[in-house]
Amino acid sequence: MATSLITGASSGIGAAFAQAMAVRGDSLVLVARSQDKLETLAQQLRQQHGVRVEVIVQDLTQDDAATAIAHAVRTLNMTVDVLVNNAGFGDYGAFCDGDRTKQLDMIRLNILALTDLTYQFLPGMIERQSGHIINVASIAAFQPIPYLAVYAATKSFVLSFSEALWVEVEPFGVKVLALCPGPTVTNFQAVAEFPDSMGDQATQLAMSAKTVVAEAMEAMNSSVPNFVNGGPVNQFLANVSRFIPRAALVKSIGQQFRPKG
Numbered sequence: 001m002a003t004s005l006i007t008g009a010s011s012g013i014g015a016a017f018a019q020a021m022a023v024r025g026d027s028l029v030l031v032a033r034s035q036d037k038l039e040t041l042a043q044q045l046r047q048q049h050g051v052r053v054e055v056i057v058q059d060l061t062q063d064d065a066a067t068a069i070a071h072a073v074r075t076l077n078m079t080v081d082v083l084v085n086n087a088g089f090g091d092y093g094a095f096c097d098g099d100r101t102k103q104l105d106m107i108r109l110n111i112l113a114l115t116d117l118t119y120q121f122l123p124g125m126i127e128r129q130s131g132h133i134i135n136v137a138s139i140a141a142f143q144p145i146p147y148l149a150v151y152a153a154t155k156s157f158v159l160s161f162s163e164a165l166w167v168e169v170e171p172f173g174v175k176v177l178a179l180c181p182g183p184t185v186t187n188f189q190a191v192a193e194f195p196d197s198m199g200d201q202a203t204q205l206a207m208s209a210k211t212v213v214a215e216a217m218e219a220m221n222s223s224v225p226n227f228v229n230g231g232p233v234n235q236f237l238a239n240v241s242r243f244i245p246r247a248a249l250v251k252s253i254g255q256q257f258r259p260k261g
């Protein structure tokens, strides 16, 4: 049976990954900051599915968080076959009005932790000639988004990095997938402090985390470098940048996202 390590497993898409991977019998390592939520989920999954579930409480914005996790996994005598780099957050508003620490933590979490965790676990997968890495990007990865400037840029990194690795490691039997959900019903919108009007709009289009993950579980076994969740609206949003001049596109997105009032 495979062992899957999921970051951001305490809620939303990460918790849905934990559920889906427990259903198929994986041993699990759940990572996030909220110990109570992780322990509750772990206990539920052990009882319902009879799988091994370990919890690592870790703030992934901390220096050497990935090294600490790799060390904890070795101590547990586990080998990671599937790494789901899911933990992430956004922050809505004009870049200069945003909190400096929050913007930098976003880069530390969405980019640095994801990159370092990949660096920790990918060599073992290459050596064993098998493994999966799912990096959770977003449809925000496909174009700049004014008023979500840092967030969209971090997700562009995730998409670009994952697609490049997809080519590098394919000969070794390892698969890398950039998962690109559109709006999904989770705590994301609240954490990003979207205004109610924008949150409501996103909620109307939103998928459930369970459906996002069900689609991801199918996509991870195909040989594609990225997967855009959902139907035609998300596909359109992910592809529109190929057909509209970049300046016009970014201006139009800026109008849509500019804080009202």
Ligand SMILES: NC(=O)c1ccc[n+]([C@@H]2O[C@H](COP(=O)([O-])OP(=O)(O)OC[C@H]3O[C@@H](n4cnc5c(N)ncnc54)[C@H](OP(=O)(O)O)[C@@H]3O)[C@@H](O)[C@H]2O)c1
Pocket: 007, 008, 009, 010, 011, 012, 013, 014, 031, 032, 033, 034, 035, 037, 058, 059, 060, 061, 086, 087, 088, 089, 090, 109, 136, 137, 138, 139, 180, 181, 182, 183, 184, 185, 186, 187, 188, 189, 191
């Ligand atoms: N929801 C959407 O509309 C949407 C769309 C596209 C992409 N995504 C992406 O999907 C991923 C999952 O987000 P979600 O929608 O499921 O949101 P969520 O419900 O807010 O979950 C975020 C997860 O990340 C963890 N996390 C946050 N900061 C952390 C830190 N410093 N260290 C360790 N863990 C941390 C949180 O756990 P703790 O607070 O317990 O640490 C939580 O488990 C993110 O990468 C997000 O960018 C979401």
